[in-house]
Amino acid sequence: MSERKVIITVAPTGSLITRKETPYLPITPEEVIAEACRSVDEGAAIIHLHARDPNTGLPTNDVKVYRDYVEGIRAERDVILQLTTGGGAVTLGLSPEERLIAVKELRPEMASLNAGSMNFGRKVFANPPDVIESYARLMKEWKVVPEFEIYDVSMINNVLEWVVKPRIMELPLEFGLVLGVMGGIPATPKNLLFLTENLPKPCTWQVIAIGRHQIPLGIVGVISGGNMRVGMEDNIYVKRGVLARSNAELVAKAVKIVRELGLEIASPDEAREILNIPKKV
Ligand code: ZN
Numbered sequence: 001m002s003e004r005k006v007i008i009t010v011a012p013t014g015s016l017i018t019r020k021e022t023p024y025l026p027i028t029p030e031e032v033i034a035e036a037c038r039s040v041d042e043g044a045a046i047i048h049l050h051a052r053d054p055n056t057g058l059p060t061n062d063v064k065v066y067r068d069y070v071e072g073i074r075a076e077r078d079v080i081l082q083l084t085t086g087g088g089a090v091t092l093g094l095s096p097e098e099r100l101i102a103v104k105e106l107r108p109e110m111a112s113l114n115a116g117s118m119n120f121g122r123k124v125f126a127n128p129p130d131v132i133e134s135y136a137r138l139m140k141e142w143k144v145v146p147e148f149e150i151y152d153v154s155m156i157n158n159v160l161e162w163v164v165k166p167r168i169m170e171l172p173l174e175f176g177l178v179l180g181v182m183g184g185i186p187a188t189p190k191n192l193l194f195l196t197e198n199l200p201k202p203c204t205w206q207v208i209a210i211g212r213h214q215i216p217l218g219i220v221g222v223i224s225g226g227n228m229r230v231g232m233e234d235n236i237y238v239k240r241g242v243l244a245r246s247n248a249e250l251v252a253k254a255v256k257i258v259r260e261l262g263l264e265i266a267s268p269d270e271a272r273e274i275l276n277i278p279k280k281v
Contacts, residue, residue, distance in 0.1 A: 005266035006258050007227035007274060009046040009206060010039040012247040014233025015059035015087035022236040022243050028054040029068035036073045038248035039231075043255035045271035046080040046110065047073060048229065050087040051102070059091045066102040079268045080277060082110035082147060085135060089114075090123045096131045103144055109277050111139060112176065113146035116155035119183035129162045136168045145277045149176045149208075151184030156198050164200070172202040174275050176229070179217060180210030187213035189220050196224055204275055210234050214250075219257055227266075230254050 012026050012035045019025055026035040036047045051065040052058065070081055083103050088094040103111045113135050114127040139146050146169075148159050156175070163169050177195045180187030185195065187209045199205055207221030207228050214235035218228030230250040238244040238253060255265055266274060 003264075004225070005264045005270050005274070006222050007046065007206065007266045007271045008044045008251055008254055008258075009048055009082070009227070009229040009231075010036070010044040010247050010251050011048040011050075011208075011229055011231035011233035012036065012039065013050050013052055014231075015050045015084070015091045017232055017236060019057055022232065024243060024245050025057075025232055025236075026247070027052045027057045029065065029072055032069050033072035033076060035247045036069075036079065037076050038246060039251045040077045040079045040268075042248045042251040043265045044079065044251045045266050045268045046082050048082045048084065048112070048231070048233070050084045050233065059087060061088045061092060061094055061098060061101065063102050063105050066106055070106050070108060080110055080271055080275075081108045082112065083108045084112050086112055086114040086125070086127075086149065089127075090120045090125050096134070100135065100138065103139070104142065107142050107144060109272075110145045110147060110174075110275075112149050113139065115148045115150055116152070116158045118151050118181075121182050125183070129158070132158060132162045133166070133168065136163045140169055143278065145174065145275060147174045147176045147206075149178055150195065151178045151181055153185065153195055153198050156195070156200070160200060171200055172204060172276065173200075175199060175203055175205040176208050177205055177221070177226075178208040178210070180213050187211075187217055189217065192217055192220055193224065196221075196226065208234060212237065212240070215254060215257070218254060219261075222258055222261065222263065228254060228258075 209217035
């Protein structure tokens with residue numbers, strides 16, 4: 001089969017899941033760092049991070065917490081760190097400027113860049129064109145590689161219209177296809193293929209499927225030429241009715257299936273090459 005290597009991203013916390021849903025959610029910097037290390041050892045090349053208040057477990061935008069995560073993980077493992085710029089919008093009601101503070105301060109290798117406005121559950125997740133444009137300009141200036149998060153097909157056009165056309169950034173770009181958020185495109189194989197058909201070429205992309213769709217749709221993505229994300233931000237079950245005891249367990253499951261398909265897993269350095277990320281550290 002092909003020589004292509006598959007990039008596995010792990011999103012260990014997100015900003016919505018709490019210890020009520022799963023007691024295995026990592027919260028403190030020590031727990032998040034340990035989970036990140038275990039996930040890297042199982043094959044994850046990218047860690048997608050949201051900060052949690054170590055005392056309450058609730059989402060926070062405290063740069064100190066982000067710094068603890070970033071420095072702690074970097075001290076232990078060579079892995080690509082990708083900070084969120086979106087999570088706090090829905091859960092904390094942060095302004096666009098506030099959402100970018102940790103990225104500005106810490107200059108991670110990657111950050112998410114949400115490519116449009118939508119209903120997110122019962123909330124409004126606002127990412128108007130001026131925000132998309134300014135985030136893209138600043139990330140370019142800071143040499144932070146964006147992952148454009150696509151929650152519906154129209155958001156691919158937003159990236160072309162507000163980022164590529166004004167020549168803020170050029171293709172290839174990296175896309176995260178998010179399926180199954182209430183308010184976004186539903187998680188079906190047909191919808192995933194529809195999104196991939198609408199992606200510009202050349203580009204790289206991964207599947208971020210919510211809940212029970214995480215692994216099956218992720219694998220559809222891998223078979224179709226993409227990469228996949230796992231982790232408790234999107235899904236807390238390792239199989240029906242059985243909670244994942246760690247994020248690394250979800251990484252291990254994805255890695256096992258990908259290898260059974262005859263594909264190799266990308267190391268962090270190989271992922272940097274695939275995603276055109278200049279190595280920083
Ligand atoms: Zn996230």
